[in-house]
Amino acid sequence: EVQVLESGGGLVQPGGSLRLSCAASGFNFHFYAMSWVRQAPGKGLQWVASISGSDGRTFHADSVKGRFTISRDNSKNMLFLQMNSLRTEDTAIYYCARDAVVAASRWFDSWGQGTLVTVSS
Amino acid sequence: SYVLTHPPSVSVAPGKTARITCDGHNLGNKIVHWYQQKPGQAPVLVMYYDNDRPSGIPERFSASSSGNTATLDIDRVEAGDEADYYCQVWDRSTEHVVFGGGTKLTVL
Numbered sequence: 001e002v003q004v005l006e007s008g009g010g011l012v013q014p015g016g017s018l019r020l021s022c023a024a025s026g027f028n029f030h031f032y033a034m035s036w037v038r039q040a041p042g043k044g045l046q047w048v049a050s051i052s053g054s055d056g057r058t059f060h061a062d063s064v065k066g067r068f069t070i071s072r073d074n075s076k077n078m079l080f081l082q083m084n085s086l087r088t089e090d091t092a093i094y095y096c097a098r099d100a101v102v103a104a105s106r107w108f109d110s111w112g113q114g115t116l117v118t119v120s121s
Numbered sequence: 122s123y124v125l126t127h128p129p130s131v132s133v134a135p136g137k138t139a140r141i142t143c144d145g146h147n148l149g150n151k152i153v154h155w156y157q158q159k160p161g162q163a164p165v166l167v168m169y170y171d172n173d174r175p176s177g178i179p180e181r182f183s184a185s186s187s188g189n190t191a192t193l194d195i196d197r198v199e200a201g202d203e204a205d206y207y208c209q210v211w212d213r214s215t216e217h218v219v220f221g222g223g224t225k226l227t228v229l
Contacts, residue, residue: 035218037164045156045164045207047218059216062122095163102170105152106211106218109175111163 002026002110004079004096009115016086020115022079022096030054030074033099035108036081038092038117046092049081050099050106064090086119093117123212125221132227139195141224143208146189151210153191155184158223159204167206168193195226203228 008020022034035050049060049070058070069082079096093116097108126144133139143153155168166175168184171191181196195202208221 037218037220044205044223045158045209045220047220050218061217100169104211104213105154105170107154107166107169107209108156108164109166109169111165113163 004112006096006112006115009117011118012086013121017084020081020094024077029077033101034079035097035099037095037097040092088119091119123219125208125219127221127224130225132229133198134229139198141193141206143191143221144189148189148191149187153186154209155193156207157204200228
């Protein structure tokens with residue numbers, strides 16, 4: 001069974017840093033691209049970042065580019081999101097998701113339960 | 122950046138067909154995916170690659186796309202279908218994933 005489990009969320013002050021982790025199991029992790037998607041309280045889904053499975057190529061949303069960095073450790077089946085210079089508008093539930101990538105498209109076929117990040121003074 | 126627009130809400134009586142739309146420029150030329158999210162839960166993929174269903178998703182769910190509009194149809198709606206629904210595409214020009222703002226489906 002495919003499982004992804006996020007951890008690392010919490011309360012952080014504006015300008016602070018936080019590192020989210022996602023533990024994957026039940027599939028060949030290194031074959032799959034992975035992503036982070038967030039959801040602010042009462043709002044819709046917002047893509048944050050993606051990383052390919054093989055060459056580690058990364059993509060980041062404009063709203064987090066230069067502040068957040070997605071990475072992975074294929075030897076440990078782990079996905080990470082390093083978040084720096086956090087802002088109040090980064091407050092959200094952060095979901096780890098497994099990507100399905102086919103030539104002309106990308107979608108998310110498995111999701112974790114999410115970890116809450118609250119940025120507040 | 123590419124924008125996808127949903128109606129904020131759709132209401133339907135049990136047993137009827139719910140139609141949830143998603144609008145975007147030349148959306149019919151893109152590949153659209155759909156997610157269901159119930160309160161307090163993670164999103165679940167319900168349709169992918171325009172009109173394919175993941176295992177476990179009922180045949181009552183179907184999707185189509187043409188022109189500037191993609192549509193998710195839910196036949197014989199049940200109380201358990203009440204949720205937020207999101208469309209999603211991959212914008213090849215920016216290599217960014219884009220979600221619609223979501224539609225809240227209410228079963229009367």
